[in-house]
Amino acid sequence: MTELGLEIALLGAALAVGLAGIGSAIGVGIVGQSAAGLVTEDPDKFGQTLLLQALPGTQGIYGLLAGFIIMQQVGIIGGAPLNLTIAQGYAFFMAALPIAIVGLVSGIYQGRVSASAVGLVAKRPEELGKGIVYAVMVETYAVLALLASIMILFGIDLG
Amino acid sequence: MPSDDTIYAYAVGRTRALEKRLLEKSQIERMIEASSAEDVIKVLSESDYANALADLTDIYDFEKVLQSELQKSLELIKSISPKPELIALMALRYDVHNLKVIFKAKYLGIKSDLIVPAGTIAAPRLQSAVDEEDFRDLPDRLRKACEMITEGFPVSRDPQLIDINLDQALFEQLLHDAKRLNNAYMEGLFSRQVDLINLKTLVRVKRMGLDREFLKKALISGGFLAHDRLTVFIDEPLESLITGLSMSQYSELAAEGIRDWIDKGTASRLEKLADDYITGYLKKGKWSPFGVEPLIGYLWAKEIEIKNIRLLMVGKINKLPSEAIRERIRDVYI
Numbered sequence: 458m459t460e461l462g463l464e465i466a467l468l469g470a471a472l473a474v475g476l477a478g479i480g481s482a483i484g485v486g487i488v489g490q491s492a493a494g495l496v497t498e499d500p501d502k503f504g505q506t507l508l509l510q511a512l513p514g515t516q517g518i519y520g521l522l523a524g525f526i527i528m529q530q531v532g533i534i535g536g537a538p539l540n541l542t543i544a545q546g547y548a549f550f551m552a553a554l555p556i557a558i559v560g561l562v563s564g565i566y567q568g569r570v571s572a573s574a575v576g577l578v579a580k581r582p583e584e585l586g587k588g589i590v591y592a593v594m595v596e597t598y599a600v601l602a603l604l605a606s607i608m609i610l611f612g613i614d615l616g
Numbered sequence: 617m618p619s620d621d622t623i624y625a626y627a628v629g630r631t632r633a634l635e636k637r638l639l640e641k642s643q644i645e646r647m648i649e650a651s652s653a654e655d656v657i658k659v660l661s662e663s664d665y666a667n668a669l670a671d672l673t674d675i676y677d678f679e680k681v682l683q684s685e686l687q688k689s690l691e692l693i694k695s696i697s698p699k700p701e702l703i704a705l706m707a708l709r710y711d712v713h714n715l716k717v718i719f720k721a722k723y724l725g726i727k728s729d730l731i732v733p734a735g736t737i738a739a740p741r742l743q744s745a746v747d748e749e750d751f752r753d754l755p756d757r758l759r760k761a762c763e764m765i766t767e768g769f770p771v772s773r774d775p776q777l778i779d780i781n782l783d784q785a786l787f788e789q790l791l792h793d794a795k796r797l798n799n800a801y802m803e804g805l806f807s808r809q810v811d812l813i814n815l816k817t818l819v820r821v822k823r824m825g826l827d828r829e830f831l832k833k834a835l836i837s838g839g840f841l842a843h844d845r846l847t848v849f850i851d852e853p854l855e856s857l858i859t860g861l862s863m864s865q866y867s868e869l870a871a872e873g874i875r876d877w878i879d880k881g882t883a884s885r886l887e888k889l890a891d892d893y894i895t896g897y898l899k900k901g902k903w904s905p906f907g908v909e910p911l912i913g914y915l916w917a918k919e920i921e922i923k924n925i926r927l928l929m930v931g932k933i934n935k936l937p938s939e940a941i942r943e944r945i946r947d948v949y950i
Binding site: 488492502573576 | 625627630632906
């Protein structure tokens, strides 16, 4: 008899990819609007603002990475799907939560910081680096969440 | 979750680029030191005004250039703002100005070409509204004020009726709309403007020796300073007004501006300080990354810049000394 473990694990993968992706999409979207406003008046700022726009995109990548590891471990990719117990399924689900939740929120906030940095670049293009540093401070917490997710994932006992 | 304020992301990004093209202190300084009006134009030709000035054949036509620049800025900001109705409030003042001009032309036969194009309603439409006494296009409070003027003026023939009624209605409308649109920042702006106008009215009324009844009629409501707090000063020397305001947010402005008015008999210093005060208030919202504040601030900055250019041009044409011009030049926003 098959248990529901596999489905629960996949729900975790879906959340990691989905929520972190939403965070990045919103974040990148906000910066894009702000950058388009600046570039309307000053087309030379395209390169600098593109860099700022890319920053909140990483959360989506982290989410995909976590989701990918789950899919691999449960055998969805590269092998036969495992028959997981419900407890094992929940372990994968829990592992997905840090990057899913933090990815969503930090993506949005990183977008807001980056959009503010677009204003900074408008006034002082030579200070782009400082704008990036502010945005990267938000990145820290997405990285920590990814780290937590991965540590849990590799600690799950599949025996 | 994304909060609603990010709807301003594009507009603020674009405003940041526009802000950079405002005249800087050093450019203003060069114009103050310029030896003639032509030299002022020369400095302006190296700025964002270059295109507009290229068509200028007679320097006495500079006012037209300034008016069209102001109108362009208002229209641009309105077009990029997700809530153009908030920006339109910044232009309502020009409708009231035009209405005053048109009413005075009609009733007092004062001919003037002072119509400004920056209002929310085109001047010819205002003209026909006054001619036909049909004010349906105007916002509620302005419409009522215009109706009061058309009914009251033929009876009283008092030109003050036009100014007082329209000014009163303008700020009632502005404060009402700012509240309706839930914008505390703009409410704060209009309330401060009311206070500053009331202070100037009080000093002016006192200097003209008019009585308390007149002052009560002329004061505009909606400010932070209560009317009965102001009217008590009508029977006291102006110095006591300075002490009376020393605990308010207008203490510095009163101390310097009203003192100057007492000593020199001109309001020009107080006018400058009042504008600087508003600039100081609006600057507080300048760095808001998502919100209407930078847009409003930019429009105000443009108005001040145009005022400064006008002061410079008029000063240079009339050969005023640089010092006299510098005293009146408003602080820049950037």
